[in-house]
Amino acid sequence: MSEYEPLTPASLPKRLGGLSAVADAVGGAPEAWSVEEVGDGNLNLVFIVGGSAGSVIVKQALPYVRLVGDSWPLGLQRAFFEYNALIRQETVDPGVVPAVLHFDEAQALIVMEHLVPHIILRNQMMAGDRVAGLGEGMGRFCARTAFRCSDLHMATDKKKADVALFSGNAELCDITETLVFTDPYFDAELNRHTTPQLDSLVAELRANEALKIEAQHLKRAFTARAETLCHGDLHSGSIMVTGDSVRIIDPEFAFYGPMGFDIGMLVGNFLMAFHATPAHVADRAARAAYQDWLLDVTRTTWTSFAAEFRTLWERERTGILYPRTLYEDQGHEAASKRACDQVLAEIFTDLLGFAGVEMHRRILGLAHIAEFDSIEDSDIRAPLEAKSLRLGRDLVLQRRNITDIDRLLGLARSSETGDNI
């Protein structure tokens, strides 16, 4: 079968049973496979397929946005971009993303490793459970993809070819461009927010002209700064964890963008989890300790990123930017380190901006997060959301003046005091 057709639990064993890469991993007769559709995301069909040897994930794109329905058509090519991102991420940070067992472009489907017993990081955080090595792993992944997919490391013709390839992922970029950077800042049709409690704060944010300008400056960076291969959607729902394992999934939004984009979106998610914790962890001491842990993860995510980036700068700076011929080979090691510091400072500034808009769009836009949405009492939810909205605003507006991670954590701590909307 080459014409696209969505899989069903009933059709899947027959359609995929003949693929040895899949059959070997699952094991047993295809007609005996268990197939469960578990897609809880916004865009795709996701099946867990189990057999005598083990289980695999089958992910198939749907020709529309699942969250909204078939009134919002969406091209199937995103599976092609997800596949291309997965194989590159595997190369630059081996073992972090699921192993790809099979890719079928026409069917827009990827068969991949089933991560067991991993759960979504967002659920782990709502349960108040920790993940050893979370910040280290995420910072390292972000640094490795940022560095190794850029002109700091790649041969520039290959980097330009990848820029060209991922430029085709325009439809998914359009979703981010619209839903993250624009819709939250005016009364757009798809928006929703906790009402009436947040109405006046939302009105205040949408009347803040400096904020609206900065959000569009950040959008311009998103659309034009083809620095590196970004995951494109690196929030707490794209990370699978156990108590001591961190894996990253779902790079279908992959694009060439700013080095600070992925880590910025991620930090925005950590900060929202920080604000939401009081609704999920009842015990006062446990709550404070968990919030401390979330800030520690935020800190470690950045320090791990910076440390890994510096190491790669020293060891793998084989691209056309800041070449050793110009620095180390001339005895100018200090200049090389200073250049690295300046690039990291710029990434940190961008991180803050992208974190801020992510915090806004998850509370004001179409796609919300479970940490807040699962709080049924809107009088409890709204004040917590308000903290994220205000901190997000400060990060966007003050990002050029927040020059280190301690200052960011200080702002997060200050934002946590007080219960006013």
Next chain:
Amino acid sequence: MSEYEPLTPASLPKRLGGLSAVADAVGGAPEAWSVEEVGDGNLNLVFIVGGSAGSVIVKQALPYVRLVGDSWPLGLQRAFFEYNALIRQETVDPGVVPAVLHFDEAQALIVMEHLVPHIILRNQMMAGDRVAGLGEGMGRFCARTAFRCSDLHMATDKKKADVALFSGNAELCDITETLVFTDPYFDAELNRHTTPQLDSLVAELRANEALKIEAQHLKRAFTARAETLCHGDLHSGSIMVTGDSVRIIDPEFAFYGPMGFDIGMLVGNFLMAFHATPAHVADRAARAAYQDWLLDVTRTTWTSFAAEFRTLWERERTGILYPRTLYEDQGHEAASKRACDQVLAEIFTDLLGFAGVEMHRRILGLAHIAEFDSIEDSDIRAPLEAKSLRLGRDLVLQRRNITDIDRLLGLARSSETGDNI
């Protein structure tokens, strides 16, 4: 014939005589055509073909860098990128580039309008002759291409498709990345400079770590900031003029890059012409007047750019960036104007940086300019080149503090006083 073969004056009439678009423009029997090879650039064959009806230019890429010889191979695809840039430039600023009569991708050749009686701007400036409307025309061209080929104006899927297309022009980008941004800042093999007079200044510049860092930051902007379709090589040798006409040629270096790149390279060329004028205009009063004119052209290039950019911002902001839905439609006209001012300020900062590196590479790198190279007495040439080297350094290092065109012109005037190397 489909396999690539370089044209010769003898073979050209036979090979192109059967193309009606060419035959009609030239007129008469092909065997009666006059064919003259006039390529004085660094990369291509260029023929003027004349007949009873008129004349055309035939430009054919060679599979190597003409300036260096066949030891430096270079792909023929650059004719494809030149053609694609020409037709886009014609769309966004009609009548400025030569009309394309015929394009043959396999032969890497473009037949185009012969600009008569235009001469290269560089020669016009060395003769001390003016061009009415030069700054206005160039500023307008740069603004129209910058704005209309960006996400400020284009549909974003089309813009991303053009980013992908021009990402293929990696070989010519590599020339700029190497020769403009890197080689001048260390003792690279292809470099040359006026020696021994400039040796100590050159050593000083190459020991300036801040300068070398900033040059690479600018290179990073060149490689990663896919903001708009740049001409890519907009120096005074890519502009054809009469006393009152301005036309732009040779966009084979076209790429998606920073909005300030083309206008910055151009301003660098105006400032070098300003420094070189004493060697070309003997009469003291005429020399001062011509230098005033060159600074006036520099000013007008920027003010015309800014004015046109603001007009397009008001009238043609149909892309995804800074959408009217977010500003004007919310009664936030002032925010829209402020955003435009901030984007222009960023472009001006970039302009200064790119002007500075252009001034360096034309004196320290492989490809020099006739304004300086034609000065036979190196004791006259060196002090003038030194002025450009120092001003270039100041523009690169101080660009974030030089916030308006008057300050730039003031620095240019100061750089002109004193004769020290």
